[in-house]
Amino acid sequence: MQVVGYRPRDTDPAALVLAEERTVELRPLVPGTELSYTLGSRHCAGTVDGEVHYPCANDTAPYCPEHTDRWPCARCTGDCDKPLDACEEEHAVYLAAFAPDVVKVGVTRSWRLETRLREQGADRAAHLRTVADGRIARQVEADIATDLGDRVRVPTKIDGLADSVDERWWKSLLERFAPIETYDFDYGLDLADRPLAETLATGTVRGTKGRVAVLSNNGSTYAVNLRDLVGCELDEGSADRDLQSSLGAF
Template structure:
């Protein structure tokens, strides 16, 4: 059995790990309060999923690269687009939203998405607050605006930075100062129910009691400590259904 993907649950679904065995797929729900008991073994390419819904099948790959080998790595043509394109995808022609997102305590970024996916995209990223600042007719215009704003704000936030602020609140003054330069169409505040007093220990594991998730970050409790797991770092691991037993670094709160 192998972890071949994950779902953040955004905007209103249930987060889950996607497992595969002999071509069959199953969801491992990550419900708050429930026990997750998977032992990570060897890691290799997660292969690909063919089809969708009930007919989807997993096509395995033994290549050593993880989470994906070059053959199974999707390259999104819009990833670094700055609006100098010819609208290569059908989705590029849809109405787009330009947004600002805040990650506690004071890390900000600009981004774009199709208008109807705005809240979903923000929750996928684990944003704490956000502001919809522009609506435009297509992705090319949105990318041009994004590139201009990114020169001052930035357009990427790494997962380790997000984990650093999991136990903190957004600096409201810094966020308000940023929004002063724009005239937001709408603003958003998101809650993820983690209620953390301290920063979790960063680990790659799949055993513990689920505290919750925020974007692709899964928070687990184990042995009196709280751990933050980047779910993408789990993809590609072969797993067995038993609780892992290896010793882990403990958080300071475990000794209080």
């Protein structure tokens, strides 16, 4: 069995996408779910088409060059000819904030705004502008990004999992932009201490936040970047390797 993808929580629960003998199944990551897998070797996750998995034995993980999608908008700043059909759709420019005081600017198609924010695990967010197409949105984003930045790394998000957003900082930021609408997300993790970053698939699911799953294991709490599991072979049975212990374990 191999982890061939993951699905962040939206209207449906977050899930690992697993494949065995080319058949794909979802392993939901709802709170209370018990995971009991040992991680094996890691290699390219191949491709998934519906419920069929096409494996790849190349060593590069999570995807080899042959199976890596090259999204033309990844570093776009609006100096383009709108290469995708989606570029013609109405777009939203937004701020996504992560506890305690980290923010990034981003863009997405207007109808996907709340979904996109949840995919990233934003704690707070603000819809700044609605524009006619993706090219204009990227131009606005690039201008704001010179001051605020346009990406937040997963380790930074994990560092703030047990924190709350600094209210004074967030209010001051909103006053600069006068947003159309604001959002306040609650992922139900209820953490007293920051979880330890680990790559494992054993434990009780506490919840998910963007692409981070929080697991309890032997009295400690761990934060798992789900992308780090993609490509891993799984064996049934709990991991027996030594793990760091959080303060809550003592």
